[in-house]
Amino acid sequence: MLLIALPSAQAANIYISGDSPFSELHIDGEIVKHDYTRMINVINRHRDIPYMLSLNSKGGNVMESIRIGSFARKYLMRFESKKCNSACLFIMLGSMYRSESKTAEFGIHRPKFKREFFANLTAQEATNKYKSLRNIVEAYMLRMGAKQQLVDDMFAVPSNNMKFIKSKNMATLLNTQSEGYSEWIISKCGDDLNPKQHHDLMAFYKNRSLQGNSYFEYLDSKSTQYFHCELEVVRMEQVRLFNNDARFNVQQLGAN
Template structure:
């Protein structure tokens, strides 16, 4: 997905903000885990407003990291999310494809993990017509300097700068090694605990339903017996 520059850069914040094309649907955000250690799953294209939604969720409970898969989207929103990831020290796990603005979120993390079949795709910024111009080139340079300040290797930054907006370059094993990327799911224990909790809750609901039904039948039977006994004719001596 093209990264398109249409706004003046706001350099007062830790991450450069650029307005981009907005995808049709917002990213899906789902919380998994307990209040003491939750994970936010982000799925789909990153759209204007997603940063605000994510920030609100982060304020309402402890979150240790993000699991993300996305073809990209709004660079402005992606960079805002990347800033929060860096500021809060969140772990980022790219479970599948993570391109463009999604890759910036991944690169901003202090701890990075990827799934077995995951790819991280990068490219430079375009204008609102999907082309490079003076403004978009300057935006790419600003973004590159920002990533360098976050410790992203120059070999990766070089791929971002050299890849035209309409194309995608995927990080190779050497790039991933330079980022100290781990090929595993860091949230496995949290997901397993969440699955166990859901199973126990479902079992509890099922057992409660059986007990309620059994008690209802028993009470109905008791009322039936009581009613029958009340209508037995009294015997009379002749």
């Protein structure tokens, strides 16, 4: 299936920076065929699952991006972005923890087939092919937590155009973490702050004159403990998955 979001060009620069367990996997540039395999090879050489997935991409090959996004979801990877347009969105959707940068923007438009392929189809063949494409992409997006509105918004934009969505607006088009994952973390780490406590803690961070107040110090301590517990739980799961993945099973990976 010849699916792309932008014309193929030079492969993305895929590399890892930093030390375990807080290393970052960088994908810089256009995503092309075989980039998923290249990513696996980079991780295999590193002998560790990166903590963060850092994206700087204008998009590229749809199916490669979906494979990378599926990997990010399986391995509970975090996400940050300097630039994430077109097919790059599918990688972002796969991550469990998405960028909270207020300046981040995401460019969306509907994906397309290679021009030389699609131009040689009849109108009916093109209609059928594109329907199949939408079914694949839509199913993936919904499975990864996109709301139907984001799917519809993306497919409403022609492939030769781009609609940019601010980070704060993108957040409204995504569902929160899956119920299963949330309950799994609760079972491991206990209760996090409730909405009122979280609101109070944010007020405390904005007004440090409240420092020394036992209530706010309690909230800060509880939030920090929960955060570190979740990090540890996720790390242990990443190690378990890595050590049971035949692609990486050369030597056992430790949690530290």
